[in-house]
Amino acid sequence: MATVVWTLDHGQVPSTESSSLNGADSSLNEKDEKQPNIVVEPLPLGEPINVEKKYWWSRSPPVDLDAIATQRSVYDDPEVAKLYTPRADWENLHRFDPSARWTWREEKALVRKIDIRIFLFACVAFMSLEIDRANISQAVSDNFLKDLKLTTNDFNLGNTVFTASFMCAELPSQLVSKWMGPDRWIPGQMILWSIVAASQFKLSGRASFLTTRALLGILQGGFIPDMNLYLSYFYTSAELPIRLSCWWASMTSAIIIGAFMAFGILHLDGSNGVDGWRWLFLIEGVFTALVGISAFFFMPASPTQTAGWLRGKKGWFTEREETIIVNRALRDDPSKGTMHNRQPITPKLLWKSLQDYHLWPVYALGFCFQMPMGPPSQYLTLSLRGLGFDTFQTNLLVIPSQVLSMITLLVGTQFAGLTKRLAFNGIIGQVWALPCLIALHTINTTTANKWAVFAIVTILLGYPSNHSVQVGWASRNANTVRTRTVSTAMYNMCCQAGSIVYSNIYRADDAPRYRRGNKDLIGIAVGNIFLYLIVNFYYDWVNARRDKIWNSWTPEERENYVKTTKHEGSKRIDFRFAR
Numbered sequence: 001m002a003t004v005v006w007t008l009d010h011g012q013v014p015s016t017e018s019s020s021l022n023g024a025d026s027s028l029n030e031k032d033e034k035q036p037n038i039v040v041e042p043l044p045l046g047e048p049i050n051v052e053k054k055y056w057w058s059r060s061p062p063v064d065l066d067a068i069a070t071q072r073s074v075y076d077d078p079e080v081a082k083l084y085t086p087r088a089d090w091e092n093l094h095r096f097d098p099s100a101r102w103t104w105r106e107e108k109a110l111v112r113k114i115d116i117r118i119f120l121f122a123c124v125a126f127m128s129l130e131i132d133r134a135n136i137s138q139a140v141s142d143n144f145l146k147d148l149k150l151t152t153n154d155f156n157l158g159n160t161v162f163t164a165s166f167m168c169a170e171l172p173s174q175l176v177s178k179w180m181g182p183d184r185w186i187p188g189q190m191i192l193w194s195i196v197a198a199s200q201f202k203l204s205g206r207a208s209f210l211t212t213r214a215l216l217g218i219l220q221g222g223f224i225p226d227m228n229l230y231l232s233y234f235y236t237s238a239e240l241p242i243r244l245s246c247w248w249a250s251m252t253s254a255i256i257i258g259a260f261m262a263f264g265i266l267h268l269d270g271s272n273g274v275d276g277w278r279w280l281f282l283i284e285g286v287f288t289a290l291v292g293i294s295a296f297f298f299m300p301a302s303p304t305q306t307a308g309w310l311r312g313k314k315g316w317f318t319e320r321e322e323t324i325i326v327n328r329a330l331r332d333d334p335s336k337g338t339m340h341n342r343q344p345i346t347p348k349l350l351w352k353s354l355q356d357y358h359l360w361p362v363y364a365l366g367f368c369f370q371m372p373m374g375p376p377s378q379y380l381t382l383s384l385r386g387l388g389f390d391t392f393q394t395n396l397l398v399i400p401s402q403v404l405s406m407i408t409l410l411v412g413t414q415f416a417g418l419t420k421r422l423a424f425n426g427i428i429g430q431v432w433a434l435p436c437l438i439a440l441h442t443i444n445t446t447t448a449n450k451w452a453v454f455a456i457v458t459i460l461l462g463y464p465s466n467h468s469v470q471v472g473w474a475s476r477n478a479n480t481v482r483t484r485t486v487s488t489a490m491y492n493m494c495c496q497a498g499s500i501v502y503s504n505i506y507r508a509d510d511a512p513r514y515r516r517g518n519k520d521l522i523g524i525a526v527g528n529i530f531l532y533l534i535v536n537f538y539y540d541w542v543n544a545r546r547d548k549i550w551n552s553w554t555p556e557e558r559e560n561y562v563k564t565t566k567h568e569g570s571k572r573i574d575f576r577f578a579r
Helices: 078-084 104-140 152-180 182-202 206-220 223-232 240-268 276-298 319-332 347-354 357-368 374-378 380-386 391-397 399-419 422-442 450-461 467-476 481-502 515-552 555-564
Strands: 002-007 037-042
Touching: 078 555, 104 152, 104 182, 104 206, 104 223, 104 240, 104 276, 104 319, 104 380, 152 182, 152 206, 152 223, 152 481, 182 206, 182 223, 182 276, 223 240, 223 467, 223 481, 240 276, 240 391, 240 399, 240 467, 347 481, 357 467, 357 481, 357 515, 374 380, 374 450, 374 481, 374 515, 380 391, 380 450, 391 399, 399 422, 399 450, 399 467, 422 450, 422 467, 422 515, 467 481
Parallel strands: none
Antiparallel strands: 002 037
16 A cells, blocks of 8 residues: 655755645744655554444444554645655654554553553543532532622622633633643643642632632633643543543542541631631642642653653653654644644634634533533532531532542443433433432422432432533534634533523522522423533534535545635535534
8 A cells, every 4th residue: 555755855844835734823933944744655554443333332443552552644645645654843753754654462562551651640620620629519508608608699799600610711821721722821820720720728708709700710721622622632632522521520639638638627627716618729739739749740742842850851651652643643633733832823824713603502512511410510519518417517418419520421422422312312311410409409409308409419410411422512513723722711611601600590599499590400401401402403504515515526626625725624525523
């Protein structure tokens, strides 16, 4: 089989001038570089890995570990390959080699190494964010509102202020991260928010409560899309969704760990005359600061820039491993070579990314999908206290719903990956919530058996969240680095906007049963089911329309389109949307 081998004249790097993928970014790189000479040699390629399964529970066919794993890509056609050349200042260009071949044994061992070196710390970082973000719920179980003379509506306002600040910081933080590099920006974020988190030790009333909520939101906003972009440097589009689900599972793990930590820390109540919830904020804030400091040493800038003080002079990966990481990433998604990791997104490129209306359906899902479960989750500790459980029982009773949520998250993500129907996985979560919401609306939770109410709420909050799937969905449908950078931030902003709405569904005049609020949540869940169906239909319709156009063209017309098209990202006729 013919494949591409790249040779460079006089030490010149490949040019980006003729790359249609780099069309939006070519103005940022005006160097006149010489085109590489491309010759063709018969090198083997691996068998396609996207083997269709008869049933979603069927096991994948066995793979010969010593067989070639390198997958077919645009770089195997010498003419088309010129159009997808990485930009001249891309940080991994020195490891770009389309003639590179590797085995499944090498790839599997390398992916495990990336999981340990890169992904594991990403999970620890996310856990630290969630501990500082969610410990307000544990503080509420320890007379936090009473001590600060706050009402339920003040608590709602605090959640709204935090979420609004978090949302407003998402896109600016993502743009700063793209300019500085996530390996620099994320550790700085973590240290700054840990200082604010620990300072809650000195809260004195409503004003200081709202101020710290706003500062935490501003400093934590953007962390999630920043880290998603960072992980995409190391993983392929097929590997990222399951890891994002594990990443979100680590957030759930943080809530579980936080519950155990709160159980112990809140026993310090009265120590040195200090309330238990104050110790909670201080100790957990210090923990996050330590994780933030370590992030400077455990987050390399890119797969080929891992050498450092704690990472060793030679770095984490050998030259061979770097070559595999770089080329398998580009073969999977050539757009990853269109921007380097310290390149800012200009206002013009930002506006072009925001105008990509094909991603708006996923943004709409982000706004709506978690509303039915949001208020019961926010009010969980308050509700458990209202049912008669004490402070320490309340913090431990949070754990079962989180364990169930972690299990359903991982199973649901696997199901979505196997069925290739991402929208249907989201429908499952809404259908799951409906019976529980109907039960909360109809029964009198103030007189019913408290364990029965606890069971209903636990099952409700253990729903299979489609969040990680939808983050990967937005990233996959972007099809350019600049749009991917913006789309992950926009998706999370929509999620936070939805949080602002549901933070005000349960109101003080509707307490303690919140019948009006639960009725609204039932209606939203039903509406979400139809929204998922509409989004699925839209992407099916666009894909079918493009298939019709593409299949009507001759091979020569298709090749001419690839070489001459002005379409970019998701607007390309040869691009198909995940749905």
